[in-house]
Amino acid sequence: MLDQAEGYITADGRKIGAVVMEMKNITLRFGGVEAIKDISFDIREGEIRAIIGPNGAGKSSMLNVISGFYIPQEGQVYYKGAPRPPMKPFEVARQGIARTFQNIALFEGMTVLDNVMTGRLTHMKTGLFGQAIWKGKAEAEETANREVAEKIIDFLEIQAIRKTPVARLPYGLKKRVELARALAAEPSLLLLDEPMAGMNVEEKEDMSRFILDVNDEFGTTIALIEHDMGVVMDLSDRVVVMDYGKKIGDGTPDEVRNNQDVIDAYLGVSHD
Numbered sequence: 001m002l003d004q005a006e007g008y009i010t011a012d013g014r015k016i017g018a019v020v021m022e023m024k025n026i027t028l029r030f031g032g033v034e035a036i037k038d039i040s041f042d043i044r045e046g047e048i049r050a051i052i053g054p055n056g057a058g059k060s061s062m063l064n065v066i067s068g069f070y071i072p073q074e075g076q077v078y079y080k081g082a083p084r085p086p087m088k089p090f091e092v093a094r095q096g097i098a099r100t101f102q103n104i105a106l107f108e109g110m111t112v113l114d115n116v117m118t119g120r121l122t123h124m125k126t127g128l129f130g131q132a133i134w135k136g137k138a139e140a141e142e143t144a145n146r147e148v149a150e151k152i153i154d155f156l157e158i159q160a161i162r163k164t165p166v167a168r169l170p171y172g173l174k175k176r177v178e179l180a181r182a183l184a185a186e187p188s189l190l191l192l193d194e195p196m197a198g199m200n201v202e203e204k205e206d207m208s209r210f211i212l213d214v215n216d217e218f219g220t221t222i223a224l225i226e227h228d229m230g231v232v233m234d235l236s237d238r239v240v241v242m243d244y245g246k247k248i249g250d251g252t253p254d255e256v257r258n259n260q261d262v263i264d265a266y267l268g269v270s271h272d
């Protein structure tokens, strides 16, 4: 049972906490196109929250509102209880929000380890000037950052490719490296943009396992968007369903699966 203030216990016994992010009456327009129409939902601490919907439903737009990249024309985003003002991407990152991208955004010529290290940038306090005058401090910081990166590389089982340039990796592994880079920021909220897109069945299973393990091991709150309804059902605690910019369902996977509007949307039945 969902207690608004306190959270809830999942079927597998995990404790879900208070609301971390709240989207309140969000409307987002691109010229005459309403990509998001008056949508409200929340994301709770420790939760795996999915946003699904058919093509063009508005999922990417919603992820970009959550990440602070798009500012909605109407409505308000609340983060940790406070209204979130428009912010630059690095300010969002400093608030503990990290993301992956649908079209992998890694430095292809750099090694896996160096890519993962770029995820530590927001934690680096000693700037270039500081590095010049406080060599010891900069080295200590580098060592600490390196330790976090190596821990995550071990956790995601990519030790064997740590020195391999990303360009040489197959697609599924690139996706895992991108997850590693996002985790290196030690985010409190991790946003995943279609983490299973373009993967074969085995890669999807691996990615599902890693997402569950990240949530379990680090307690990271995870919000993801996904086109494929099947893959998120085993993974998510609660699911928002979008269609033509509207929210047509919100609840546990079972509630959503049995929602007639959701069934119709996925079968392509129009409903106004």
Ligand SMILES: Nc1ncnc2c1ncn2[C@@H]1O[C@H](COP(=O)(O)OP(=O)(O)OP(=O)(O)O)[C@@H](O)[C@H]1O
Pocket (backbone or CB within 6 Å): 030, 033, 034, 035, 053, 054, 055, 056, 057, 058, 059, 060, 061, 062, 227
């Ligand atoms: N930058 C943009 N400029 C104009 N229209 C946009 C822009 N981004 C999205 N749209 C429109 O907003 C609507 C929602 O698009 P969005 O990409 O958010 O959906 P989606 O659910 O992520 O789709 P898909 O599963 O195909 O990626 C679509 O009609 C799309 O054409």
